[in-house]
Amino acid sequence: MTALTGVGVSPGIGFGPAYVLARETPVPPSDARHGGDAQAERARAARVLEQVAADLEERGVRAGGEAQEILNAQAMMARDPGLATGVAALIDAGGSAARAVYEEFGRYRELLVGAGGYLGERAADLDDIRDRAIALLEGLPMPGLPSQAAEPYVLVARDLAPADTALLSADVVAAFVTEQGGPTSHTAILARAMGVPAVVACPGATSISPGAPVLVDGASGLVRPAPSEEEVTTARNAASAREAVLAAATGPGMTSDGHAVPLLANIGGPRDVDAALKYGAEGIGLYRTEFLFLDRTSAPSDEEQEAAYLDVLNAFPGGRVVVRTLDAGADKPLAFLPPQEEEPNPALGQRGLRLLRAYPQILNAQLGALARAAAKSSAKLQVMAPMVATAEETAWYVAVCREAGLPSAGVMIEIPSAALRASDLAAEADFFSLGTNDLAQYTFAADRQVGTLTALQDAWQPALLDLVALAATGAAERGRPCGVCGEAAGDPVLACVLVGLGVTSLSMGAPALPAVRAALSRHTREQCLLAAQAALTAVSAPEAREAARSHLPGLAGLAL
Ligand code: PEP
Ligand code: MG
Numbered sequence: 001m002t003a004l005t006g007v008g009v010s011p012g013i014g015f016g017p018a019y020v021l022a023r024e025t026p027v028p029p030s031d032a033r034h035g036g037d038a039q040a041e042r043a044r045a046a047r048v049l050e051q052v053a054a055d056l057e058e059r060g061v062r063a064g065g066e067a068q069e070i071l072n073a074q075a076m077m078a079r080d081p082g083l084a085t086g087v088a089a090l091i092d093a094g095g096s097a098a099r100a101v102y103e104e105f106g107r108y109r110e111l112l113v114g115a116g117g118y119l120g121e122r123a124a125d126l127d128d129i130r131d132r133a134i135a136l137l138e139g140l141p142m143p144g145l146p147s148q149a150a151e152p153y154v155l156v157a158r159d160l161a162p163a164d165t166a167l168l169s170a171d172v173v174a175a176f177v178t179e180q181g182g183p184t185s186h187t188a189i190l191a192r193a194m195g196v197p198a199v200v201a202c203p204g205a206t207s208i209s210p211g212a213p214v215l216v217d218g219a220s221g222l223v224r225p226a227p228s229e230e231e232v233t234t235a236r237n238a239a240s241a242r243e244a245v246l247a248a249a250t251g252p253g254m255t256s257d258g259h260a261v262p263l264l265a266n267i268g269g270p271r272d273v274d275a276a277l278k279y280g281a282e283g284i285g286l287y288r289t290e291f292l293f294l295d296r297t298s299a300p301s302d303e304e305q306e307a308a309y310l311d312v313l314n315a316f317p318g319g320r321v322v323v324r325t326l327d328a329g330a331d332k333p334l335a336f337l338p339p340q341e342e343e344p345n346p347a348l349g350q351r352g353l354r355l356l357r358a359y360p361q362i363l364n365a366q367l368g369a370l371a372r373a374a375a376k377s378s379a380k381l382q383v384m385a386p387m388v389a390t391a392e393e394t395a396w397y398v399a400v401c402r403e404a405g406l407p408s409a410g411v412m413i414e415i416p417s418a419a420l421r422a423s424d425l426a427a428e429a430d431f432f433s434l435g436t437n438d439l440a441q442y443t444f445a446a447d448r449q450v451g452t453l454t455a456l457q458d459a460w461q462p463a464l465l466d467l468v469a470l471a472a473t474g475a476a477e478r479g480r481p482c483g484v485c486g487e488a489a490g491d492p493v494l495a496c497v498l499v500g501l502g503v504t505s506l507s508m509g510a511p512a513l514p515a516v517r518a519a520l521s522r523h524t525r526e527q528c529l530l531a532a533q534a535a536l537t538a539v540s541a542p543e544a545r546e547a548a549r550s551h552l553p554g555l556a557g558l559a560l
Pocket of ligand 2: 414437438
């Protein structure tokens, strides 16, 4: 079989036998009918759906952290009253419980896929509940995965549900490969958090023969079934040589001439803290709190929020923890809000800070829980708002935070207007954090979910670098720090350029930290400045990258 190509979403080399997850729960035939007692059949369906929900919750308790939040949300889907009513109606019309579950879940699935974005990516969660329920109703073996193995395997699947991945660890899984899913799918998020190489959107992956050896490059997206011994050795040697080089750079982030650049981690919840500590994060630069809120039919309680925040703060005594208040709306709707009006351009709609202003009770509850958690910990809590467009919005947010007793309040710079008027925003905010993912999306009018537009989402685009420079200069004029927490911060070459543009800290998925630490430690601040100037004079992203590299000689020994 020839090599396959997908989208690399978690870097590293993985090698092992393929474990191909065949989700082959048979489809109950369309004429499958129950024996005549609709009431008993309805009760059977309800009992099984509850059993599936309880099992998911129990797996969540065993997994803990962010996985538990995801599994609890999935359990809530299994208990959805709308789905239960639909299943009951199909049983009343004569269908068997298994067929009714199959049809009703299929209908709901189409709605999710039609909604696209974050909701579309939840379709795998729904399929998983359906298959578990049908297996129970038909007395079939439960779909699932070995959580122990003689040697780590490459997990290959059409898509993966949180219930599949939650109990897996890096000791068991050498790499993930899925045919579907995007960079925001659960597979991508959890793989990055586990530090396991992953490739998604890889057509043909499930035709790899079960047990066949597979080599996976989570950076380039290359998946090679049955590689030659030489290919495996070369990839492994390159990976271990790189690891050895990277491991040599330790300690806090700084340039070779001692200019400090704190290196922080991006996390989605307490579960990701271990990886942040393992890779030497000096603190948290972006805690995406939306995982606490999405997929829920009621808001998380004050106590639940406080506990989740305190878990993270306690991991960094005396250190910095930057928490982003809820970034929901658009493709990340909140089920517990009244139905929102459908928006023709959701990414340009009521999201981020705009949604929090419309529902101040959500923001106030979150800030209250954060203030109480901060009072119980020695970590330095900073809060920041997503999707800020103007100085007026900045002033409003900072005032609300101050009122809640939070002394450090900043804003994300991810809309071009905010970068263009950075000095005005910096007059109001305590700090900036640049969200280069959204900043690219809005600068180039290129939806970040659309794979075919990746060239326009490249943070090396000179127009994006211009905006970074404007934001950093505006912040410096007012004596404010300006970090980067978008994916750009995890590119070791770009990290040097960002420092040269005046960025003061870098936050990234934890496994990217060693390469960025090493790249900074091999260059002076002056070299970073020259690299940044060279990149700014380029007229395309590839030229900017090349121009910058020519000023960063230390990269040659880094095997990047
Ligand atoms: C960004 O937009 O760069 C960012 C860090 O936020 P998110 O990816 O969560 O939108
Ligand atoms: Mg963003």
